[in-house]
Amino acid sequence: xxxxxxxxxxxxxxxxxxxxxxxxxxxxxxxxxxxxxxxxxxxxxxxxxxxxxxxxxxxxxxxxxxxxxxxxxxxxxxxxxxxxxxxxxxxxxxxxxxxxxxxxxxxxxxxxx
Amino acid sequence: xxxxxxxxxxxxxxxxxxxxxxxxxxxxxxxxxxxxxxxxxxxxxxxxxxxxxxxxxxxxxxxxxxxxxxxxxxxxxxxxxxxxxxxxxxxxxxxxxxxxxxxxxxxxxxxxx
Numbered sequence: 447x448x449x450x451x452x453x454x455x456x457x458x459x460x461x462x463x464x465x466x467x468x469x470x471x472x473x474x475x476x477x478x479x480x481x482x483x484x485x486x487x488x489x490x491x492x493x494x495x496x497x498x499x500x501x502x503x504x505x506x507x508x509x510x511x512x513x514x515x516x517x518x519x520x521x522x523x524x525x526x527x528x529x530x531x532x533x534x535x536x537x538x539x540x541x542x543x544x545x546x547x548x549x550x551x552x553x554x555x556x557x558x559x
Numbered sequence: 560x561x562x563x564x565x566x567x568x569x570x571x572x573x574x575x576x577x578x579x580x581x582x583x584x585x586x587x588x589x590x591x592x593x594x595x596x597x598x599x600x601x602x603x604x605x606x607x608x609x610x611x612x613x614x615x616x617x618x619x620x621x622x623x624x625x626x627x628x629x630x631x632x633x634x635x636x637x638x639x640x641x642x643x644x645x646x647x648x649x650x651x652x653x654x655x656x657x658x659x660x661x662x663x664x665x666x667x668x669x670x671x672x
Contacts, residue, residue, distance in 0.1 A: 488666075489664055546617075
């Protein structure tokens with residue numbers, strides 16, 4: 447079946463450090479891939495997306511590239527800020543699954559000044 | 560992206576009672592989804608609600624426990640029935656976007672005593 451696996455957290459970084467959060471997926475066909483962010487006490491916000499192989503999604507300094515050969519969609523940011531502290535979820539929407547999203551377990555990021 | 564509101568934002572309820580959560584969207588949408596996020600966990604889809612038809616429930620969720628209404632293209636309700644402490648979670652509604660993404664409401668934080 448379809449599934450998403452993220453690196454376990456929590457991840458603790460110093461401000462201005464480089465961030466990578468790994469995400470791999472299993473799916474039939476060609477899913478769409480997403481990163482969502484959940485700030486403390488809030489709902490989920492769409493951070494970025496990619497709908498086909500080799501697409502790069504980007505937003506607010508975050509990037510992720512859809513790698514079909516490695517079935518991965520790793521999230522990166524060159525210089526994190528304290529305000530980036532949140533939980534990050536990788537998700538996929540598989541073809542012919544009625545539009546539902548399948549989420550990874552989430553990775554908590556804590557950025558220290 | 561759609562603007563989504565939920566009511567109530569939080570509630571504390573006694574076991575054995577029921578709570579109805581409302582989800583309002585600022586534009587007409589085809590599909591609405593209800594998710595549960597248990598403490599410290601990822602999101603699990605409860606059901607998909609389409610206007611004019613019965614909701615489609617995921618494995619492990621049943622209509623008697625989580626009845627859903629979808630009276631029009633901008634509104635849906637989820638009821639959590641006969642609650643127990645295990646139902647303490649964040650309940651989120653979402654709507655579909657143009658590229659298989661979903662946009663989420665702020666969530667309803669439910670505590671059952």
